[in-house]
Amino acid sequence: MQFKEVIGQTEVKRKLIGMASAGRVPHALLLLGPEGNGNLALALSTAQFIQCENKTEDDSCGTCSACLKNQKFIHPDLHFTFPVIKPEKKTSPAVSADFIVEWRSALQQNVYMSYYDWMQNIGAENKQGNITAEECRQIIHQLNLKTYESGYKIQIIWLTEFLGNEGNILLKVLEEPPPNTIFILIAENGEMILNTIISRVQILKVNQIEDEDIKLALLQKFEMDEGSAKRISRMADGNFNAALSMTDGENVNDKTLRTWLLCCYSLKLKPSSDNTKSLIDWVEDFSKAGRENQKLFLKYALFFLRECAMISLIGNSEKLDGEELAFATKFSKLLLPEQTETMAKIFNRMYYHIERNANPKILFMSNSFKVASVFKNEEVTVD
Ligand SMILES: [Zn+2]
Numbered sequence: 303m304q305f306k307e308v309i310g311q312t313e314v315k316r317k318l319i320g321m322a323s324a325g326r327v328p329h330a331l332l333l334l335g336p337e338g339n340g341n342l343a344l345a346l347s348t349a350q351f352i353q354c355e356n357k358t359e360d361d362s363c364g365t366c367s368a369c370l371k372n373q374k375f376i377h378p379d380l381h382f383t384f385p386v387i388k389p390e391k392k393t394s395p396a397v398s399a400d401f402i403v404e405w406r407s408a409l410q411q412n413v414y415m416s417y418y419d420w421m422q423n424i425g426a427e428n429k430q431g432n433i434t435a436e437e438c439r440q441i442i443h444q445l446n447l448k449t450y451e452s453g454y455k456i457q458i459i460w461l462t463e464f465l466g467n468e469g470n471i472l473l474k475v476l477e478e479p480p481p482n483t484i485f486i487l488i489a490e491n492g493e494m495i496l497n498t499i500i501s502r503v504q505i506l507k508v509n510q511i512e513d514e515d516i517k518l519a520l521l522q523k524f525e526m527d528e529g530s531a532k533r534i535s536r537m538a539d540g541n542f543n544a545a546l547s548m549t550d551g552e553n554v555n556d557k558t559l560r561t562w563l564l565c566c567y568s569l570k571l572k573p574s575s576d577n578t579k580s581l582i583d584w585v586e587d588f589s590k591a592g593r594e595n596q597k598l599f600l601k602y603a604l605f606f607l608r609e610c611a612m613i614s615l616i617g618n619s620e621k622l623d624g625e626e627l628a629f630a631t632k633f634s635k636l637l638l639p640e641q642t643e644t645m646a647k648i649f650n651r652m653y654y655h656i657e658r659n660a661n662p663k664i665l666f667m668s669n670s671f672k673v674a675s676v677f678k679n680e681e682v683t684v685d
Pocket of ligand 1: 353354355356357362363364365366367368369370
């Protein structure tokens with residue numbers, strides 16, 4: 303992957319290119335920042351830049367043999383570690399190599415993928431991914447072999463959070479890697495990484511992508527009008543993977559959300575059989591929408607709450623207009639900040655459960671009553 307293919311992140315790219323051109327990439331670098339920001343895209347383009355045989359001042363050439371191999375993620379001196387599950391029928395511990403074919407094809411499709419996309423890709427269902435002790439030992443073994451072709455061996459570790467205490471196996475090699483070896487670690491949540499690892503890496507923070515950059519990327523990649531691209535980019539909240547998932551179909555989430563919130567609110571005003579029936583109808587209908595649409599809907603609901611909080615705070619939202627803005631303005635007057643926060647927690651947990659295959663009818667029904675309780679300012683437990 304070339305730097306020019308990475309969306310936005312101009313400043314981080316400049317730093318990485320600067321370090322690599324001067325031969326000053328730290329031997330253990332950690333790219334730290336939120337999902338969908340392009341951490342992995344940056345790691346891949348840095349690796350390609352370092353290994354390119356014919357680089358220009360600010361990018362790899364894209365055509366030399368090292369670049370061609372990097373573009374297929376098959377360069378023999380580029381190693382990948384990522385969370386995996388234990389393959390069925392395997393008796394020894396799982397290692398990344400068990401899923402390298404799936405990994406390469408997932409990267410070909412979308413280097414902005416999330417952990418959950420990846421887990422679905424390898425059929426993990428509800429199983430938790432892991433980076434095993436055996437994988438750590440293989441990293442050390444592989445890096446001690448001599449390089450095949452480039453001057454540098456590069457080890458990318460995607461989602462370092464999944465290195466539990468096993469990460470301690472890597473401390474020595476992180477501190478003093480074999481000559482011409484570079485570790486590029488990637489993480490979304492620094493607090494979940496062992497301190498012993500954090501203290502041995504140089505951290506480069508990577509923020510979320512600017513809305514404008516997401517909009518431009520959407521316009522470039524899809525046949526899309528400017529209005530839709532703008533709308534998606536502001537909802538994606540700096541996460542290009544989220545933006546990608548919003549690109550098919552017309553966005554009806556604002557109307558769906560309005561109907562749902564009004565149903566829940568009406569339970570606060572006058573719990574009658576009519577009001578309950580409208581809610582039941584809504585839940586019946588929406589539970590058939592499919593998991594991916596339900597996830598997008600909840601993402602939209604979270605975006606909407608954030609904008610309501612902005613309206614309460616500064617009196618306006620830069621991201622909403624028309625009917626949406628009018629509704630958000632009215633809505634923001636109904637809730638105190640702590641109520642908005644509780645509602646956001648509810649939506650977040652719903653997202654979590656939908657992702658883990660909860661029954662949508664039960665989930666939306668029980669949480670509708672919770673949302674109604676938030677409107678009434680009653681105490682609500684979020685689980
Ligand atoms: Zn090249």
